[in-house]
Amino acid sequence: MKTIHRPGWQPLVLRQHREAHGLTLEAAGDQLRQVAHRHGLTAPAANFQTLWSHEQGSVYPGPHYRRAYCLLYQANEPALGFRSPLPGEITEVENSISDLPPSTDPATDNAAAQVIEQTLVKVSGAPSNAEQNALLNRVVDAWRRRHGQGSPKPILTIVGGYAGSGKTEFSRFLSDITGWAFLDKDSLTRAMVERLLVSLGGDPHDRHTELYLSEVRPLEYRCLMETAFDNLKVGTSAILSAPFVAELVDPDWVSRLTNRCAARGIDVAVVWVRCDRESMREYIEFRGAPRDAWKLKNWETYVSGLDTDTSPQTAHITVDNRLGAAISLADQTRQTLKRILT
Incomplete structure (x- = not known):
């Protein structure tokens, strides 16, 4: 199988993220379609053959696929191995949900404003x-x-x-x-x-x-x-x-x-x-x-x-x-x- 070469692309990293979430290819495809639909992205077919081709490196995911993957795994493109990070770009996802106050906390709105800023x-x-x-x-x-x-x-x-x-x-x-x-x-x-x-x-x-x-x-x-x-x-x-x-x-x-x-x-x-x-x-x-x-x-x-x-x-x-x-x-x-x- 021919592997497509893109600067910084590491297909194996995408598979590692899927497996870290305990998902099969079929389950990941189901969740990817749901994420795409929820965020108004063009819903990809996201069947197991497509995801497998992304993880094997024979097909580079298009822009909506990459956005859906980032939303699904709560990571950005460099963290998922799609590309190298830009100078100064943070690869880890900050402001993780677990570190933010729950909805009943009176400081919730301030926390949201800080995330936006x-x-x-x-x-x-x-x-x-x-x-x-x-x-x-x-x-x-x-x-x-x-x-x-x-x-x-x-x-x-x-x-x-x-x-x-x-x-x-x-x-x-x-x-x-x-x-x-x-x-x-x-x-x-x-x-x-x-x-x-x-x-x-x-x-x-x-x-x-x-x-x-x-x-x-x-x-x-x-x-x-x-x-x-x-x-x-x-x-x-x-x-x-x-x-x-x-x-x-x-x-x-x-x-x-x-x-x-x-x-x-x-x-x-x-x-x-x-x-x-x-x-x-x-x-x-x-x-x-x-x-x-x-x-x-x-x-x-x-x-x-x-x-x-x-x-x-x-x-x-x-x-x-x-x-x-x-x-x-x-x-x-x-x-x-x-x-x-x-």
């Missing part, structure tokens, strides 16, 4: 500037406010990043914690964008030609921003998920947005989700969206125009999702919070 620090590095600290404090404050504490003030959070970087999943994570409105560009505008492109004589899945960039994209982002302000005007904070590549490299655009919000008593935070090219391609291939066809067909041309090593200077905080590290940690944090509060 620790997670945000880990995915972005230690807070090093006022904007970074401000967003972290606002997220924790939103958590407390949902539980009867804190004082409300709307905030607009821009979450940008290249296609497949994990910005949508991280935005959902922030929304889960804070209760802020989650507005995804594709969900809001895709149907209209595709119909408009057709009416203009173009390809409905075009996201790279001058027709899309000049005639359609500006309207797409205008719809997203105006929807955000409809929420903000009534005091509802909003998280916007979209690439924002052209916008965030323009300091004037960010300044205009910040001034517009400040005039209405609204705070602004800009988050950039950083990811490596290989992981972005894996996510793009996995979701199989028609709008990504050109990117995949012309991958080298597409990535040659990306700067995956640095963040826009306008970003207040950079989330390091190289090799899926941040999203894996977000999944673990969700699990921890659920166990604290139930």
